[in-house]
Amino acid sequence: MARNSPAPRSAKSRAGIRPLPGRARSENGNAHSDLMNGEIGLDALAGHAGYAVRRFQIWVFQDFIRTLGAVDIRPTQYSVMTVIGANPGLSQMAVAKRLGIERARLVHLLDSLEQRDLVSRVKSAADRRSHALHLTARGRTALAQFKRLAAEHERHVAEKLGKENRKKLLQILSDFT
């Protein structure tokens, strides 16, 4: 989603907020039509849950990335660490299934987290094909901080949606978690 490689200059001042109201006044067509007032209709799009959700998700992720920018943790990395932290010893397959990400993708995610000494792959004695995933000591203390920042992010969401709306949203989508 966003540039967040640690090396290049941080996308700090970026203020990656997207232009919601989009005062897209002057459409180039000539004098005709009802668009002149700057209102660009969405037509059928307005009734599509998928569209609204896409826009919302972009906003949420950008806020998450920005709020956890200081610790350089992205949403997926956070989800992986959270699940491992709550269920130490899980295999990569189990984590991938639970989070709905491809095991192929998880490989790179874990490579990164392991390099940062946040997660460790322990060869399982029971099934030598698989790895038992654990947080390192450093990973545990780090996760605690991540959770505090993530809670702050979640407060931003609550501000944006309203407390009750956020709650209702979580309830409506609870089947997908």
Place this chain on the structure above:
Amino acid sequence: MARNSPAPRSAKSRAGIRPLPGRARSENGNAHSDLMNGEIGLDALAGHAGYAVRRFQIWVFQDFIRTLGAVDIRPTQYSVMTVIGANPGLSQMAVAKRLGIERARLVHLLDSLEQRDLVSRVKSAADRRSHALHLTARGRTALAQFKRLAAEHERHVAEKLGKENRKKLLQILSDFT
């Protein structure tokens, strides 16, 4: 790495090593524990709107892509055509802003749609930098069909969420459309 190392072959007499029977904790092994029943806790993740939304969005998009698979139209393409259909003559900049996509990205999207004779770029006489976007005749009839299929997709969403929940969801996220 582990892939090509030919050495680690035999040696490992699987005789003595066994998975510590006393352990009732979450272990990678398949033999036991709380994972067997599929119960993998999400911990803090369960309270994050972003996580729920991400999972939901994946589901919705997959259903959309599948439902409109016969006509080979993806969500973003549909959104572009819908907006152009409802506001003929818009510039690329205006469409990009309204839909929250990069104008650089829109170039490719329009290239594709133009190649399929669904959209046409008309050089604007008013501002010769910009293009006025229109649906072709073919594009208009095609969009009508796309909308029917999209409506079917939306019914799938309603089935999944419940009619009322879908409505509430659209209302909660209305600021983002």
Place this chain on the structure above:
DNA sequence: AACAATTGTTGTCGTCAACAACAATCTTCC
């Protein structure tokens, strides 16, 4: 006329989902 801003375009980079293939290692079944 000179200079700043906008529009479409091209290109690069990184994220991400979906596959396919593979070696190592279980599991199953005869």
Place this chain on the structure above:
DNA sequence: GGAAGATTGTTGTTGACGACAACAATTGTT
């Protein structure tokens, strides 16, 4: 007990996508 099939982690590829940067053409602004 061993062959056949399934699973796990891994590597690689493809394509959609968001964020940026640079550029030519064209306004607009002064």
